[in-house]
Amino acid sequence: MLYIKRVFHILLLITFLVGCNTNPLDVDVSHVSIDMPINRLEKQMQDYDLDQPEAYQENLLKKYGDFYNLYIQRVLQLGHVQDPALVYSIKEYLNDPVIAKMFDAVDSSFADLQVEESLIKEGFQHYKYYFPEAKLPLVATFVTNFNYNVVAADSALGIGLEMYLGSDNQFYKNIGMPEYRSATADRVYMPYDAVRGWVLSEFEGSMDGQDLLSLIIGYGKTMYLMDACFPNDQDYLKIRYTKDELNWCEMSEWSIWSAILDADILYSTDSDVIRAYTGEGPFTPGMPKESPSRIGLWLGWQVVRSYMKEHPETSIPQLMRLTNAQEILQQSGYKPTK
Numbered sequence: 001m002l003y004i005k006r007v008f009h010i011l012l013l014i015t016f017l018v019g020c021n022t023n024p025l026d027v028d029v030s031h032v033s034i035d036m037p038i039n040r041l042e043k044q045m046q047d048y049d050l051d052q053p054e055a056y057q058e059n060l061l062k063k064y065g066d067f068y069n070l071y072i073q074r075v076l077q078l079g080h081v082q083d084p085a086l087v088y089s090i091k092e093y094l095n096d097p098v099i100a101k102m103f104d105a106v107d108s109s110f111a112d113l114q115v116e117e118s119l120i121k122e123g124f125q126h127y128k129y130y131f132p133e134a135k136l137p138l139v140a141t142f143v144t145n146f147n148y149n150v151v152a153a154d155s156a157l158g159i160g161l162e163m164y165l166g167s168d169n170q171f172y173k174n175i176g177m178p179e180y181r182s183a184t185a186d187r188v189y190m191p192y193d194a195v196r197g198w199v200l201s202e203f204e205g206s207m208d209g210q211d212l213l214s215l216i217i218g219y220g221k222t223m224y225l226m227d228a229c230f231p232n233d234q235d236y237l238k239i240r241y242t243k244d245e246l247n248w249c250e251m252s253e254w255s256i257w258s259a260i261l262d263a264d265i266l267y268s269t270d271s272d273v274i275r276a277y278t279g280e281g282p283f284t285p286g287m288p289k290e291s292p293s294r295i296g297l298w299l300g301w302q303v304v305r306s307y308m309k310e311h312p313e314t315s316i317p318q319l320m321r322l323t324n325a326q327e328i329l330q331q332s333g334y335k336p337t338k
Contacts (some may be wrong), residue, residue, distance in 0.1 A: 023231050027126070029122075029128075029129045032129050034125055034136060036117075038113050038116070038141055038159075039063070039064075039140040040140070041071070041141060041142040041158070042103065044060060046094070053090070064156060065155060066153065067158065070153055071142060075151060078090060102146075102162050106162055109166070113141065116190050116191050120139060120194050122230070123191060123192075124198075126228055126231070127198075137152070137156050137157040138156045140156060140158050141158070142158050143162045144162065144163070146163065146177065149164075152198050159193070164189065164190050166185065179282075184241070188237065189237060192237045193240060196222065199222050200219075203218070206321075206323065207325055208324060210269055211268060212266055212268050212274050212278075213325045213326065215296070216277070216278065216296040216299055217304065217328050218300070219278070220299075220301040220302070220304035220305075221322070223239060223297070223300070223301035225320065239294075245291075248290050253299075254337060256295055257334075259287070260296075277294075277296030280294065281293040302336070306332040307334075
């Protein structure tokens with residue numbers, strides 16, 4: 001009888017521990033049906049019919065809508081789709097030796113995108129679970145001449161494949177890409193960049209203020225939504241850090257928070273201050289050179305996580321509707337340990 005009681009107590013303890021470790025964001029989305037193939041616009045650009053450009057372009061406009069014009073005019077800067085001279089700009093572009101090598105590098109690296117397509121679909125299934133009325137984008141891959149990882153428009157999401165050739169790809173060395181950019185230029189980041197890019201475009205400007213705190217909390221809400229879209233995936237992938245960069249942040253959390261409080265900049269609207277803590281770069285100015293850039297954005301994520309831990313009754317849509325950064329901070333109980 002004593003043996004049975006001990007077994008029962010052990011089972012209760014195991015059940016309790018498992019229950020404590022349950023991730024509330026790890027929800028079943030098998031019933032959320034979405035159709036989200038990746039369209040290969042970069043291949044269609046390579047196959048551009050220069051003998052019948054009007055008909056070919058009409059098909060692209062029919063498929064991609066205004067996104068095609070945005071791509072041609074603003075991303076590639078080749079001209080307007082209604083300009084008769086556009087065909088000459090496209091021909092010159094495709095015949096450029098450097099551009100041709102870029103296309104070759106993309107072709108050899110991305111024969112298929114099945115893994116990425118599956119992960120992007122998984123992320124948007126979770127997104128649709130929380131926002132069932134949300135309109136999902138058409139997803140397309142393209143090349144951006146090394147300018148953009150992701151471009152989000154009203155109804156489409158573009159992914160610049162040349163930004164994911166692999167951190168040690170010789171192409172990046174040849175064009176002089178900074179190491180802090182090439183360090184995460186790997187296809188493993190692609191699905192997370194894509195979903196995060198869309199989420200950011202949907203919830204941009206969701207906070208009332210324009211100070212540093214409001215901006216990092218707004219981003220923190222987006223990153224918590226990334227937690228919901230990818231509940232079992234690694235943090236460094238979601239925020240596009242290297243493993244070492246994320247580890248530095250986690251080990252230095254108290255120091256980061258203390259430095260920001262000591263500098264009294266949480267409520268700063270100075271563009272230089274905001275850029276220092278949210279912009280891309282080799283490291284965060286004012287922090288050790290081992291630090292990654294965008295420290296403020298990572299910190300905002302931790303504050304929002306703390307808030308949601310303190311307020312488990314708050315749903316994801318309710319979180320995204322919160323607009324007062326000061327209230328979120330005060331009610332988060334955020335206080336990293338030394």
